[in-house]
Amino acid sequence: MRPHTTRGSRPRTPASGRLPLWVSATAALLAVLTSCTGSAPTDDVPGAGKPGAAGVGDRLFPALGNGGYDVLHYGxxxxxxxxxxxxxxxxxxxxxxxxxxSRFNLDLSGLxxxxxxxQGSKAQVARSGDELSVTPARTVRNHExxxxVVTYDGTPRTLKGADGGLEGWIETDDGSTALGQPSGSxxxxxxxxxxxxxxTYDITVTVPKDEDGDPYDVISNGKLVREExxxxxxxxHWRxxxxxxSYLAHVSVGYFEVHKSWTDGDVPVYLAIDPDEVEDSADVARLVPEIVDWAGxxxxxxxxxxxxAIVDHLPGLDYALETQTKPYFGEAPDEALLVHELAHQWFGDSVTPRMWKDMWLSEGLATYAEWLWEEERGGRSTAKIFQDFYDGTDDESEGIWAFPPADPPSAGRVSDPPVYGRGAMAVHKLRETVGDETFFDILRTWTRQHRHGNADTQQFIDLCERKSRKDLTVLFDTWLFGDRKPSRM
Structure with a gap:
C-alpha cells in the first residue's frame, strides 16, 4: 500500500491502517449469537476435539484470522x-x-x-459480529x-477505517472493486x-450485461483461465x-481497456485501464514490464x-494497493507509485509479513525500491533522499519519528509514515553498513528463502547478520526499534 496521489501534487502521508467498524452500532447488535442453521454447542465434549481459536494471536488485530486449521485453497x-x-x-x-x-471459525462481515x-455433511452455524462459528457433524481429526462449503448472499459492505479510508467492497462509477487491507476481504x-x-485461489465471477447489452469486464488475481x-x-475465471x-485477493467489475504484453523476462503482463484514466496512464503499459524487469x-x-496493473477511476480512494499480480490504482499512477506497488510483489505478496507489526518489511523495502529507482533514473541519490527524510525536507517525511517502524502502537498506525519512510531509512543504513554486494545478496536471499511464505522481523535481522558477519544490534536498535530521532545520522 502507498498513498495514491494525483500527478504533480504533494504526496500525502500513507493512510493509517484500515479498520472495520467492529465497534459500530451494527456490530453491537450482531454481538448476540444468531444461528443461521442451528445452535452450536458451547461446551467441549471429552475426546471429541477442541474448538479452534477465534483469532491467531496478532497483538494489533486480535480478532483477525482463526486457529485450528490452515487453508490450502479457496474456490x-x-x-x-x-x-x-x-x-x-x-x-x-x-x-x-x-x-x-470440534469447531472452527471463519471471518465474515455482513452477508x-x-x-x-x-466434508459433505450439514454443519451447525452461529454468528457473533464478524465471526462465523462452524460445528461439523463430526470432529475433524488432526492433520485431516x-x-x-459456504453459500451466502447479500449486499457486500464497504468498511470505513479509523482514518476515514475505505476498504472492502467499494462501488465505483461503473461497477465495483474489492480491496482487502487489512480486513476488507x-x-x-x-x-x-x-x-x-x-x-491458492480460483475466483469465478458471473455478471449480467448492462442495459445496452454490453459486457462488463471482470478482473482478478492471477491468470485468466476461462471466459464465457x-x-x-x-x-x-481467474486462477x-x-x-x-487474503488481503491481497481482489475483484474489479467495470469497463476497462485491456492491454496484454510480456516482460523481457517472459512474464505475461495484463493491464486493465478505465477509459477515464487512459490519457493520464499513457506510460503505464511501458513502465510495468520495465519496472518488473528492473526489480528482478x-x-x-x-x-x-x-x-x-488495474487503473480504475476512483479518485477519492487516497491509496493504492498491491493486490497480487495486478496492483490496484484508483487513478493514473506516477512512476514512484508504480515502482512501490510492483516492488510489493516481492516484498509483501510473495514474502508476506507473519504478523501485522512486521509490515515495515513490506512498506520499508517497497519505499526503498522507490529510492533506488529515483537514483538510477538520474534523480536524487539514495543518500540524498535519506538526508531529506532525516532533515524533514522530503514531502513524505512528516511524522516518521512518531514510533518505531517495527513496533506500531496500535492497529490504526500500521500504515503510518514511520512504517514507510523510517523503515526505508533502516534499509538504507543497512546498505551503508554491509556494502552493496552483501546488501543485494541479502535481498535476493530473503525473497528466495521465503518465496510464497511468511517471515518476520527477527528472521530478517538474523539473515542480515549471517550474510554480513556483523553484529547489527546497534543499527537495528537505533533505526528500527528506537523510539526517537537519532541525534546523528
Whole structure:
C-alpha cells in the first residue's frame, strides 16, 4: 500500500491502517449469537476435539484470522449484479486441520449465510459480529484435509477505517472493486483472514450485461483461465497458483481497456485501464514490464506467474494497493507509485509479513525500491533522499519519528509514515553498513528463502547478520526499534 496521489501534487502521508467498524452500532447488535442453521454447542465434549481459536494471536488485530486449521485453497464462485450491488457466493474452502477440531471459525462481515457443509455433511452455524462459528457433524481429526462449503448472499459492505479510508467492497462509477487491507476481504468471502494463512485461489465471477447489452469486464488475481459469454451474462475465471494472503485477493467489475504484453523476462503482463484514466496512464503499459524487469535484477527472479496493473477511476480512494499480480490504482499512477506497488510483489505478496507489526518489511523495502529507482533514473541519490527524510525536507517525511517502524502502537498506525519512510531509512543504513554486494545478496536471499511464505522481523535481522558477519544490534536498535530521532545520522 502507498498513498495514491494525483500527478504533480504533494504526496500525502500513507493512510493509517484500515479498520472495520467492529465497534459500530451494527456490530453491537450482531454481538448476540444468531444461528443461521442451528445452535452450536458451547461446551467441549471429552475426546471429541477442541474448538479452534477465534483469532491467531496478532497483538494489533486480535480478532483477525482463526486457529485450528490452515487453508490450502479457496474456490470462490460469485454472481454479482452491478445495478443492485447484490452478491451471491459459494466458497469452497479446502483446509488442513492443525488439531482435533470440534469447531472452527471463519471471518465474515455482513452477508447472509444460507448453508454450510463440512466434508459433505450439514454443519451447525452461529454468528457473533464478524465471526462465523462452524460445528461439523463430526470432529475433524488432526492433520485431516477437509472441505467446507459456504453459500451466502447479500449486499457486500464497504468498511470505513479509523482514518476515514475505505476498504472492502467499494462501488465505483461503473461497477465495483474489492480491496482487502487489512480486513476488507471478509466483506465478500468467508475465510481465515490473516496474512499468516496464505492459500491458492480460483475466483469465478458471473455478471449480467448492462442495459445496452454490453459486457462488463471482470478482473482478478492471477491468470485468466476461462471466459464465457452466454448472451445475457459474462463469466471470468481467474486462477492464482501461488499462495496469497487474503488481503491481497481482489475483484474489479467495470469497463476497462485491456492491454496484454510480456516482460523481457517472459512474464505475461495484463493491464486493465478505465477509459477515464487512459490519457493520464499513457506510460503505464511501458513502465510495468520495465519496472518488473528492473526489480528482478535487484531483488531476485519475479516470484509470480503473471504481472500487470488495474487503473480504475476512483479518485477519492487516497491509496493504492498491491493486490497480487495486478496492483490496484484508483487513478493514473506516477512512476514512484508504480515502482512501490510492483516492488510489493516481492516484498509483501510473495514474502508476506507473519504478523501485522512486521509490515515495515513490506512498506520499508517497497519505499526503498522507490529510492533506488529515483537514483538510477538520474534523480536524487539514495543518500540524498535519506538526508531529506532525516532533515524533514522530503514531502513524505512528516511524522516518521512518531514510533518505531517495527513496533506500531496500535492497529490504526500500521500504515503510518514511520512504517514507510523510517523503515526505508533502516534499509538504507543497512546498505551503508554491509556494502552493496552483501546488501543485494541479502535481498535476493530473503525473497528466495521465503518465496510464497511468511517471515518476520527477527528472521530478517538474523539473515542480515549471517550474510554480513556483523553484529547489527546497534543499527537495528537505533533505526528500527528506537523510539526517537537519532541525534546523528
Amino acid at each position: 470462490l464462485t460469485l454472481d454479482y449484479a452491478p445495478v443492485t450491488n447484490h452478491l451471491k457466493g459459494t466458497a469452497v474452502i479446502t483446509a488442513r486441520s492443525t488439531q482435533d477440531l 447472509r449465510v444460507r448453508a454450510v457443509t463440512v 484435509v477437509f472441505r467446507a 471478509m466483506t465478500w468471502f468467508p475465510g481465515n483472514h490473516h496474512p499468516s494463512d496464505k492459500a 459469454d452466454s448472451g445475457e451474462t459474462v463469466t471470468r 492464482t497458483e501461488e499462495p496469497m494472503a 535484477k535487484r531483488f531476485g527472479t519475479y516470484p509470480l506467474s503473471s504481472t500487470g
